[in-house]
Amino acid sequence: MKYPILLPNIFNHPFTYESDINLKVGDYVLVPFGKSKITGVVWDEFEKNKDKKFKIRNIIRKLNVTPLKKDTINFLNWFAVYNLIPKGMALKLSLISGAAIENKEKKFYEIFDNKIIKNSIKLSTSQNKSLEKMNRSNKKFRVHVLQGTTGSGKTLVYFEALKPLIEKGFQGLILLPEIGLTSQFEQKFEEYFGFNPAIWHSGISKKKKELIWSGISCGEIKIIIGARSSLFLPFKNLRMIIVDEEHDQSFKQDEGITYNARDMAISRASFENIPINLITAVPSIETFENIKKGKYEISRLTERYKNAALPNYEIINLNHTKLEKQSWIANKIIEKVNFHLEKKDQVLFFLNRRGFSPIALCNKCFLSFSCPNCAINLVYHKNRNILLCHYCGFKSNLKRNCVKEGDCECVFSGPGVERISEEVKKKFPGKKIEIFSSDTMNKKDSNEKIKKIINNETQILVGTQLISKGFHFPSLNCIVVVDIDLSSQGHDLRGAEKNLQLYHQLSGRAGRTGKPAIVYFQTYENNSKMISEIANENPDIFLDRELEIRKKNKLPPYQRFISLILSGENENKLEKEALDFKNFIENKVEGKILGPVNAPLFKLKKKFRIRFLIRGSKSIKMQNSLSQILSKYKFSSGIKLSVDVDPINFN
Ligand SMILES: [Zn+2]
Numbered sequence: 001m002k003y004p005i006l007l008p009n010i011f012n013h014p015f016t017y018e019s020d021i022n023l024k025v026g027d028y029v030l031v032p033f034g035k036s037k038i039t040g041v042v043w044d045e046f047e048k049n050k051d052k053k054f055k056i057r058n059i060i061r062k063l064n065v066t067p068l069k070k071d072t073i074n075f076l077n078w079f080a081v082y083n084l085i086p087k088g089m090a091l092k093l094s095l096i097s098g099a100a101i102e103n104k105e106k107k108f109y110e111i112f113d114n115k116i117i118k119n120s121i122k123l124s125t126s127q128n129k130s131l132e133k134m135n136r137s138n139k140k141f142r143v144h145v146l147q148g149t150t151g152s153g154k155t156l157v158y159f160e161a162l163k164p165l166i167e168k169g170f171q172g173l174i175l176l177p178e179i180g181l182t183s184q185f186e187q188k189f190e191e192y193f194g195f196n197p198a199i200w201h202s203g204i205s206k207k208k209k210e211l212i213w214s215g216i217s218c219g220e221i222k223i224i225i226g227a228r229s230s231l232f233l234p235f236k237n238l239r240m241i242i243v244d245e246e247h248d249q250s251f252k253q254d255e256g257i258t259y260n261a262r263d264m265a266i267s268r269a270s271f272e273n274i275p276i277n278l279i280t281a282v283p284s285i286e287t288f289e290n291i292k293k294g295k296y297e298i299s300r301l302t303e304r305y306k307n308a309a310l311p312n313y314e315i316i317n318l319n320h321t322k323l324e325k326q327s328w329i330a331n332k333i334i335e336k337v338n339f340h341l342e343k344k345d346q347v348l349f350f351l352n353r354r355g356f357s358p359i360a361l362c363n364k365c366f367l368s369f370s371c372p373n374c375a376i377n378l379v380y381h382k383n384r385n386i387l388l389c390h391y392c393g394f395k396s397n398l399k400r401n402c403v404k405e406g407d408c409e410c411v412f413s414g415p416g417v418e419r420i421s422e423e424v425k426k427k428f429p430g431k432k433i434e435i436f437s438s439d440t441m442n443k444k445d446s447n448e449k450i451k452k453i454i455n456n457e458t459q460i461l462v463g464t465q466l467i468s469k470g471f472h473f474p475s476l477n478c479i480v481v482v483d484i485d486l487s488s489q490g491h492d493l494r495g496a497e498k499n500l501q502l503y504h505q506l507s508g509r510a511g512r513t514g515k516p517a518i519v520y521f522q523t524y525e526n527n528s529k530m531i532s533e534i535a536n537e538n539p540d541i542f543l544d545r546e547l548e549i550r551k552k553n554k555l556p557p558y559q560r561f562i563s564l565i566l567s568g569e570n571e572n573k574l575e576k577e578a579l580d581f582k583n584f585i586e587n588k589v590e591g592k593i594l595g596p597v598n599a600p601l602f603k604l605k606k607k608f609r610i611r612f613l614i615r616g617s618k619s620i621k622m623q624n625s626l627s628q629i630l631s632k633y634k635f636s637s638g639i640k641l642s643v644d645v646d647p648i649n650f651n
Pocket residue numbers: 371372373374389390391392393394605
C-alpha cells in the first residue's frame with residue numbers, strides 16, 4: 001500500500017512511502033529520509049506532483065503514539081496556508097525537535113494527578129452570570145469574551161467552567177502571554193484544583209516536555225497552562241480553550257515562524273468544534289470589533305475585589321514646572337509620594353526603559369554610541385557598567401577613541417529605570433527601593449524579591465512594563481508615570497491601541513485591596529485629552545473612536561495586512577532587489593502593495609531591511625495569491641524574505 005507521509009521539514013507536501021501494515025490518517029511512523037530516519041505522520045492527501053522518478057521507499061515502523069486527530073490535521077493544513085509557511089513546518093511545531101514521543105505507562109503521569117479538590121468557592125452574582133453564559137453553549141464552537149477590570153475575579157470563573165469538563169475526562173488548555181513569571185498563577189491553580197498543572201513553555205526541560213507531550217497525546221494529562229507553542233500540542237480530547245489576557249501582544253510570535261497565537265487558538269477551537277473563552281480587562285481592537293458585530297458573546301465583571309474602584313488620575317504638565325538639572329521628578333510629585341508613603345502605601349515609578357540611559361554621547365565630538373550591527377543607540381546599563389544593544393545583545397565598554405583627540409568623554413542623555421531609581425534614592429532617603437525590569441527580575445532570587453514587594457517590605461518600585469503583567473501587589477496604591485509620551489510612534493499604526501493597553505494594565509496594578517489609589521501622569525504633552533481618554537474607566541469610548549479611525553483609513557481589523565521584509569548585508573544590492581521584487585509581484589497579488597520603504601529599524605543584526613506592506617480584503621485569497629507568486633520568484637543570494645501576516649510590530 002502507498003501512503004502520503006508529511007515530514008517535519010521545509011516541504012509543503014507529503015512524500016509517498018510504501019508499507020504492508022495497515023495505516024490510518026494521523027498515524028505516526030518512522031521513515032527513511034536521505035540517510036537518516038525521521039518521524040512523519042500519515043497525511044490526508046498525496047503529493048500533487050506525480051511525475052517524480054524517485055524510488056518509493058518503505059516505512060520502517062508505526063510508532064506507538066495515539067494518532068493525530070483529523071481535526072488537528074485540518075487545523076495544521078489551514079495554519080500553513082494562512083501564515084504562508086510550508087505544511088511540514090506546521091507539523092514540526094506540533095512535535096518535539098521533530099520527533100513524536102511514544103506512549104508511556106500510566107504511572108509516569110501520576111505527578112499530574114487529576115483529582116480535583118472539592119472546594120467551596122462562592123462566586124459573586126456577576127461571576128455566576130458569566131459562568132452560566134460560558135456553560136450554556138459549551139458543546140460546540142463559539143467565542144465568548146469575559147471582560148472584567150483587573151482584580152474582578154475572572155480566573156475563578158474560568159476555573160469553574162473547566163472543572164466539570166476535567167472531571168468528565170476531557171482536556172483543557174489555558175494560554176497565557178508571559179509564562180516566565182507565572183508562579184503566582186500556578187499557586188492559584190494548585191489551590192483551586194489541588195494538583196500541579198502541566199506547564200508548557202520554551203524554558204522547560206526537554207525531558208519534561210516529552211512527558212507532557214505524550215501525556216497530552218494519550219489523554220492522561222488533562223490541563224495545560226502554556227505559552228504560544230502549547231497551541232500545537234496533540235490533544236486527544238480537547239474540550240475548551242482559554243486565552244487569558246487575550247489583548248496581550250506577546251501572543252504574537254515575531255521571529256522565525258510568525259503567527260498570532262490568540263487568533264490561531266480561535267481557529268483551532270473552530271476546527272475542533274469546541275468553545276473558546278477570551279479573557280481580558282480591555283479587549284484588543286480585533287476582539288472589540290467582533291463583539292460589536294455580535295460575532296462573539298460577551299459577559300462583563302464590573303465589581304472589583306472588595307469594591308475597589310479603579311485608581312483616579314492626575315496629570316502633571318511638565319511644561320509648567322521647572323525640573324532641577326538631571327532630575328525627572330517634579331517637586332509636586334515628591335510631596336504627593338511622601339503623603340502616600342506616610343500612609344504605608346507602596347509607590348511605583350513607571351518608565352518603560354531598561355538600563356540607566358538610552359543615549360550615551362561624547363562631550364567633545366558629540367557622536368553617540370550606537371550599535372555596530374543595528375541602526376540604534378546603545379543603552380547604558382550602569383549596574384553592569386556596559387553599553388548594551390537591546391535588539392542584538394551587542395555589548396561594549398565606554399572606552400572609545402575620539403575623533404578630536406584622546407578618548408571620548410561620555411555623557412548620558414535621558415533616563416532609564418536605573419537612573420530614576422538613583423534619583424528616587426536621593427529624594428526618598430531611607431526607603432527600600434527595588435528596580436522591576438527584565439534585567440532584575442529574570443534571576444533566581446526574583447521570587448524572593450516579589451515576596452518582599454507583596455509584604456510591603458519594599459516601599460518604592462521603579463519598573464518597566466514588565467510590572468503591568470498580572471502581578472498582584474496588595475499595598476501598591478500610587479503610580480507615577482515618569483513621562484507619558486504618546487507622540488513617538490508615528491510609524492506604528494497600532495501605537496494608540498498599545499498605549500491604551502499598557503496604561504490600562506498599569507493602572508490595574510494599583511488599588512487592588514480597596515484602598516483609594518491614584519496614578520500621576522507626568523508629561524510634556526499639551527494634549528491632556530488623550531491621556532484622560534486612556535485613563536478613563538470606560539475603555540470602550542477609546543476603542544470606539546479608534547475603530548472609526550481604522551475604518552476610515554482602511555486599516556485592520558477592516559482590512560488585512562501582510563508585511564514583507566527583505567533583508568541583506570549589501571545595501572545597494574538590497575535596494576535593487578526590492579525594486580525588482582516589487583515589479584514582479586505588482587498586479588499579481590490580491591491586494592495593494594505599499595513600499596518599498598526602509599524599515600524604521602533600517603539595520604538589524606548586521607542586515608539592512610526594506611519593508612513592503614500588502615493591504616487587501618480579509619480573505620484567504622490574499623495568502624493564496626501571494627504564496628503562488630513567491631514560489632515563482634528567485635531571490636538573489638544573500639537576500640532573505642520574512643513574511644508576517646497580521647503584523648503587530650512595524651519596526
Ligand atoms: Zn544591535
